[in-house]
Amino acid sequence: MSTAHGARARARIEVTAAIKEAARRQLAAEGAAKLSLRAVARELGMASSALYRYFPSRDELLTALIIDAYDSLGEAAETAHAEAAHTPPARRWTVVCESARTWALGHPHEYALIYGSPVPGYKAPDTTVPAASRLAFLALDILRDAHRRSALALPPLSADLRPEAERMAADLAPDLPPEVVVAMVAAWAELFGLVGFELFGQFHRVVEDRERFFRHAVDRLARSVGLPASS
Amino acid sequence: MSTAHGARARARIEVTAAIKEAARRQLAAEGAAKLSLRAVARELGMASSALYRYFPSRDELLTALIIDAYDSLGEAAETAHAEAAHTPPARRWTVVCESARTWALGHPHEYALIYGSPVPGYKAPDTTVPAASRLAFLALDILRDAHRRSALALPPLSADLRPEAERMAADLAPDLPPEVVVAMVAAWAELFGLVGFELFGQFHRVVEDRERFFRHAVDRLARSVGLPASS
DNA sequence: ATTGTGCAAGAGCGGTGCTCTCCTTTGTGT
């Protein structure tokens, strides 16, 4: 079907890829707010109106870039994790957190796109959910593994959080105790608080040796999800 | 001298305030990206070019709004803290964290302005630093008080972080042990990770009972800075 | 060979930040 249409369909795929590529280049250079369809078209030597044959709106193009960014981060983390396979869970936790930070520092605008303030008026479609979840599921995998080896040491949940915690666990990881799932979600958000603060300049004149500070904070985070302190 | 100049100076102050007010209204309604000088001018019934007599650029206007936002958050937190004076530090910690979340939920666009992705090309001037620090210093006050009553229980710092930790302590709170300062800074960033995730939709279909979840996470955070668990 | 369709281009709409020029108002020094 797609191959049957021949050259036409193939050209379409190629142009679509070229647009995304040019857009990603602009994104890295200037940031999402300055991503301009006209500039993309200019770079590709085509009329701005022609882009609308491929992406019905600027927001659709943004969505494509968002999914790519989540996937890029997810892949970086999964690769780092795979390279640390056969190390203890605490070590792998650190590796994954640090790979997230490294990716963010290397792709600041793409990071801002997915974990920064949402573009006003832009509503991320559910298409982005699977890509966005990769990192969280990776973290859950690590905790699952750690839990299999020896139960994670976590304080019991307060009674009023129990229902919500059980709901979350049922959704995300039915095989794990609710307190582990809750701790993981909190740590996940906190991790990106650390990364975001560093990237967005909130540590200006406060934290200088950010690498070491991050390492330390990730260690705290590991303890807060019940993993033993590393190193 | 400013009063000596009389009506002129007073008018300038009033118009400046009116511009900021209109801009803040637009900010709340549409977000920073859609803040338009022309729209502000329209609302005030003046020519867009006239605004440049008061703010040399859109970015300068943004800076003013940023400082206001930091101050608004700082004041909300300080008020909440003052109302909880004479309660134990752990309780006050919770109160301050919750006031930050409440403020953020009530002022989402202003929150995005100060803790979300920075506007590309926009460099926050050092003028914003004092306002931005209010909350951190409030948290330090609480920890200082707790520390005076009985030393906070924190694991020792790893050797390689010591120099940086001591530098941070010397800058921020020379009277507190370095590990307390480091823990506070990390918790500060993590707190806004939690708030940002909730506000920016990252908890969509993950956390439903966000109030209770946040309370729990703040409790974890309190423990991570050496405060006793509350409730 | 003709017909139908996918695609690019151009013009144009209403919007943006910002600048420059012109003109009125206002405050001050003589």
Next chain:
DNA sequence: ACACAAAGGAGAGCACCGCTCTTGCACAAT
């Protein structure tokens, strides 16, 4: 009291933006 300089407002205009609509061309299927 009056002249003059400074401040502030208005308007036109520049280069840009996202997006739409119409036109014309080149290719594909029949």
